[in-house]
Amino acid sequence: MINRAAIRDAADRISSNIRLTPVLQLEPGALGINSTLCLKLENHQISGSFKIRGAANAALSARKRNNGGLVAASGGNHGIAVATIANRLGVPAQIFVPTIASPAKVSRLQALGAKVTVEGDTYVEARAAAFEFSKTDNLQMIEAFETPETILGQGTIGLECEAQVPELDAIALSVGGGGLAAGLASWFEGRIPIFCAEPELAPSLNFALSAGKPIDVETGGIAADALGCRRVGEVGFEILKQSYIVSGLVSEDDIRQAQRDLWNELRLVVEPAAAVPIAYLRSLPDERIEGQKIGVLICGANVDLGQIQAASGSPASDRDVDKK
Numbered sequence: 042m043i044n045r046a047a048i049r050d051a052a053d054r055i056s057s058n059i060r061l062t063p064v065l066q067l068e069p070g071a072l073g074i075n076s077t078l079c080l081k082l083e084n085h086q087i088s089g090s091f092k093i094r095g096a097a098n099a100a101l102s103a104r105k106r107n108n109g110g111l112v113a114a115s116g117g118n119h120g121i122a123v124a125t126i127a128n129r130l131g132v133p134a135q136i137f138v139p140t141i142a143s144p145a146k147v148s149r150l151q152a153l154g155a156k157v158t159v160e161g162d163t164y165v166e167a168r169a170a171a172f173e174f175s176k177t178d179n180l181q182m183i184e185a186f187e188t189p190e191t192i193l194g195q196g197t198i199g200l201e202c203e204a205q206v207p208e209l210d211a212i213a214l215s216v217g218g219g220g221l222a223a224g225l226a227s228w229f230e231g232r233i234p235i236f237c238a239e240p241e242l243a244p245s246l247n248f249a250l251s252a253g254k255p256i257d258v259e260t261g262g263i264a265a266d267a268l269g270c271r272r273v274g275e276v277g278f279e280i281l282k283q284s285y286i287v288s289g290l291v292s293e294d295d296i297r298q299a300q301r302d303l304w305n306e307l308r309l310v311v312e313p314a315a316a317v318p319i320a321y322l323r324s325l326p327d328e329r330i331e332g333q334k335i336g337v338l339i340c341g342a343n344v345d346l347g348q349i350q351a352a353s354g355s356p357a358s359d360r361d362v363d364k365k
Contacts, residue, residue: 043189043227043280048196055097055194058129062086064205064336065307072302074322077334079206081198083341084311089149090341091198092122092185095220098194099183100126109179110134114160114168116266117146118341119185124155135180137171139163143266146343163260165271186220186274195221199228202336209233212336215317216246216288217268219277221340226284234285236335238321240264241290245273246281250288254278262293267314267341295320303339312344 065080072078083091096119100111110133113123120136127134134155138147140162150157160170164185175182184191198221202212212229213236216222222237229235239247242262249255255278260269273281299316303309318337322330 043192043196043223045228045230047189047193048200048224048228051098051190051193052197052200054101055094055197058087058097058101058126059093059197060085060087061201064202066206067307069332072299072306072319072323074319074330075327076322076330076332078322079209079334079336080309081202081205081336081338082309083198084309084315084339085342088118088122088125089343090118090122091195091221091338092118092341093125094197095119095186095191095194095224096122096183097126099188099190100130100181102190103181109177110181111183112171112175112180113137113183113185114164114171115185116142116164116269117149118267118343119183120155120157121146121149121153121343123183124150124153127155128153135171135174137167137174139167141265141269143344146266149343163271164269186218186223186270186277189276192220192224192227192277192280194224196224196228198338199225203228206334206336208334209336210333211236211330212338213238213318213322214338215239215264215268215314215340216273217243217314218270219246219273219281221338222246222286223274223277223280226280226286229285231285234287236318236321237281237286237288238318239288239290240268240296240317241292243268243270244290245270246278247288247290249273249278250282253282263296264313264317267312268317289321289324291317291320291324295323299323309339310342310344311339312341315339315341
């Protein structure tokens with residue numbers, strides 16, 4: 042059962058393996074948005090993204106079944122989270138990644154001691170290989186978004202957000218497979234809208250809502266390593282289609298600009314996926330969100346610093362340096 046009580050139980054289960062990440066409340070008008078944004082900084086989370094929550098809850102919920110190690114398929118962040126929790130449990134991690142996985146994330150996986158196998162051009166192909174491998178005795182497959190345990194772990198963000206900023210009018214996040222959105226929708230239970238933002242080049246939830254069911258979509262673009270899921274998860278979609286959500290798409294240029302501005306205005310180093318909800322809020326008419334207090338999930342920071350430098354348009358040699 043995916044509900045608030047189960048999310049509270051998950052929060053208790055994973056509490057020693059995650060950080061209580063801060064909320065940064067911005068002044069109205071910051072980042073060009075005529076609202077008060079409250080940024081939930083999961084870029085400061087253990088493993089560099091919110092994904093540790095779902096991975097930890099899944100692994101700890103089945104502790105007796107994973108003595109041989111953990112297996113996952115991931116474009117990056119979920120794999121990093123699984124490798125991190127495997128280290129904490131003292132078991133090996135085998136991570137299958139598609140060819141679109143960023144070099145920065147693959148390097149991070151290897152630094153964590155995970156065995157990395159590149160399999161296929163998409164997450165779906167990597168997942169199929171990981172699933173076959175996981176049939177080995179005592180290996181546990183940790184799904185990125187397809188199981189209740191993962192969704193419950195992600196839902197703990199909603200519990201924290203409501204405690205930290207109880208007067209939120211809405212919350213905005215980026216969507217890949219839908220597990221994060223389903224977790225937050227399960228926590229808020231329709232009391233506030235969930236803005237579900239996706240790149241135009243990775244529209245798995247948006248197209249599923251239009252079709253009335255999960256369907257395969259073509260994916261690509263700057264955020265594909267985190268959000269490039271060909272098909273939204275069945276479990277999450279069943280929750281989301283009955284929830285108070287608003288789905289929208291944003292362009293590659295708008296994502297890059299939002300990533301650039303998060304650095305230039307706030308000195309936040311984030312990956313493209315984390316900039317998607319900012320790009321989406323900027324696309325809304327002022328009257329839709331004017332004067333509201335909106336939570337924004339900054340989902341991760343597993344990014345090559347060279348990409349941030351390129352996005353900012355300022356080479357390192359041009360930075361201001363305190364020479365005192």
